Amino acid sequence: MKVAVIGTGYVGLTTAVSLAMNGHQVIGIDVVAKKIEQLQRGHSPIFEPGLEEALQHVLTEKTVAFTTDIREATEAQIIYLCVGTPEAEDGEADLTYVLAAVEQIRQLHERAPAERIIVIKSTVPVGTGDKVAELLRTCEHLHVASNPEFLREGSALQDALHPSRIVIGTDDEVAAEKLRELYAGVDVPWVQTTRANAELIKYAANAFLATRISFMNELARLSAVIGTDVSTIAEGIGLDSRIGPQFLRAGLGYGGSCFPKDTIALLQVAKKNGVRLSILEQVREVNRTQPEWFLSQLKAKLPELAGMRIALLGLSFKPDTDDIREAPSLKVIDYLQKEGAQITAYDPVAVESVQALYPDVTYTQDPYDAFAGADAAVLVTEWHACIDLDWAKVKANMNSPLLFDGRNAWPAKELQERGFFYLGVGKSGG
Structure with missing residues (x-):
């Protein structure tokens, strides 16, 4: 045709x-x-x-x-x-x-x-x-x-x-x-x-997936306090055929062109028609505050961030894309810069886009260079290049072996055995 x-x-x-x-x-x-x-x-x-x-x-x-x-x-x-x-x-x-x-x-x-x-x-x-x-x-x-x-x-x-x-x-x-x-x-x-049903199917699908993410991120906040592991919780509930394993990974929140835009658009449709979608309102609020909540744990470990060098691994909102729209990395950079930290960042494809917004960040073409002299490192996007690493080389490059895993993608047990301080999302540090 x-x-x-x-x-x-x-x-x-x-x-x-x-x-x-x-x-x-x-x-x-x-x-x-x-x-x-x-x-x-x-x-x-x-x-x-x-x-x-x-x-x-x-x-x-x-x-x-x-x-x-x-x-x-x-x-x-x-x-x-x-x-x-x-x-x-x-x-x-x-x-x-x-x-x-x-x-x-x-x-x-x-x-x-x-x-x-x-x-x-x-x-x-x-x-x-x-x-x-x-x-x-x-x-x-x-x-x-x-x-x-x-x-x-x-x-x-x-x-x-x-x-x-x-x-x-x-x-x-x-x-x-x-x-x-x-x-x-x-x-x-x-x-x-009908056309109207088809249009709502699209919004409802994205809103529901966003809800699953924010639900797990709220559970991660609870897990961080009571000593449970949100990744294990996700595995256990994901095996329930009524739930399934998709979109149950806690992290720094969702980004991209769809979930943020579509959830607010659906809220506006509801508002215009006199309906309050209170669950979806909270979904957006959890997502808005998730990066700051996670970074508050970094600040608890390093109370004086001014002058500290922080390595950021990954900048796009998810792996295998150069899209930085609503990317959590932007909130992470904002937070760290307000605290006076010096940032060194690596991403396989999204550096140019972020550099246009944050020219005062140091960008590297190699993930190991991002770790050089770092007082702490934060995994923001789980690119293979950011997680499949020679950890002995990473430790040798860092000023202080503090790792904050914003995607629960680094090998926690191995890193702790190698002498790193490791903290994931909804996990106990050690």
């Missing part, structure tokens, strides 16, 4: 490449000319394992192309909206880019009428799909559906190629049939429902 994807960010580019890999003829559209030029050369503007190689493959196969001109999408049977919906000042999702893209589609359709399916993949407030359908009501043979994405940064391409489920929001059988044709061969559970 001929498909257009408007927006070539994280979701749009992954969507375009995965559809092209599945044999569809795809054109990616973006208003940023520099980004389109980069994509045409086969270079991905985002770091995502396997994505650039896949992009180069589909460019060679000529199943994908990129342009700034939506008129080149005239023959598209399906048009995906994958533009950003950033958080507005009041916490609501900003639909400026969505509505601008809808207007572009309307103008395209007026110039070249044809039967087309408009698919909203951007994460949007409940009711947006219906609003778009109303805006396009005079466009004959133009159908509107919701098809939310459930991509995980770091494994987005695999998630797009092998989704856990496909959710389609439409009561239009023409749209549903075309989307079934598009996804033919993808053998996963299929949920067809």
Whole structure:
């Protein structure tokens, strides 16, 4: 099928490449000319394992192309909206880019009428799909559906190629049939429902996963006081088939482009409709305060942080991405700088982005250099390069062997046996 994807960010580019890999003829559209030029050369503007190689493959196969001109999408049977919906000042999702893209589609359709399916993949407030359908009501043979994405940064391409489920929001059988044709061969559970239900499914999924994380982080605070090990607690409850092991790891809190933005957007939807989601309010509060709570334990060990050298291992919000949006590392840097600490940081791919925000931090290209002369070290992101280490070399590099594991990913027992002071999240130090 001929498909257009408007927006070539994280979701749009992954969507375009995965559809092209599945044999569809795809054109990616973006208003940023520099980004389109980069994509045409086969270079991905985002770091995502396997994505650039896949992009180069589909460019060679000529199943994908990129342009700034939506008129080149005239023959598209399906048009995906994958533009950003950033958080507005009041916490609501900003639909400026969505509505601008809808207007572009309307103008395209007026110039070249044809039967087309408009698919909203951007994460949007409940009711947006219906609003778009109303805006396009005079466009004959133009159908509107919701098809939310459930991509995980770091494994987005695999998630797009092998989704856990496909959710389609439409009561239009023409749209549903075309989307079934598009996804033919993808053998996963299929949920067809209303546009509003599909939109809420996306928000609810992210809000629930965020809730699991914050629940474990609250348990970690309790464990730190009563001497239990939150990692063992997570293992024990995760073996319950009603719960499962995913998203039960205590740490420094969630970040990225989805959970922070989507939880506040859902709270705003509830507020506008006179409903209070008190659990979700607390989820956000726990996440907001988690880095400071953990670092307070570092300060208890080193009361005078002024002038101390602290090594930070990992800066992106999670491994296998260069995304630093709402990354816990930024809160960690803020806290330590306010205390007057000197920071040396390492990350395999995210240094450039963080350096633009914090030029006075010392950045290294090797994890061992980050430990050099450090009075303490904090693991912020569990990259393999940050956890698979020669601990004898680490200890020899450090001024004082104090390790604070913000992801419970370092080998606690081994480190204690080697003479390190080790403290994880929701674990007793020693």
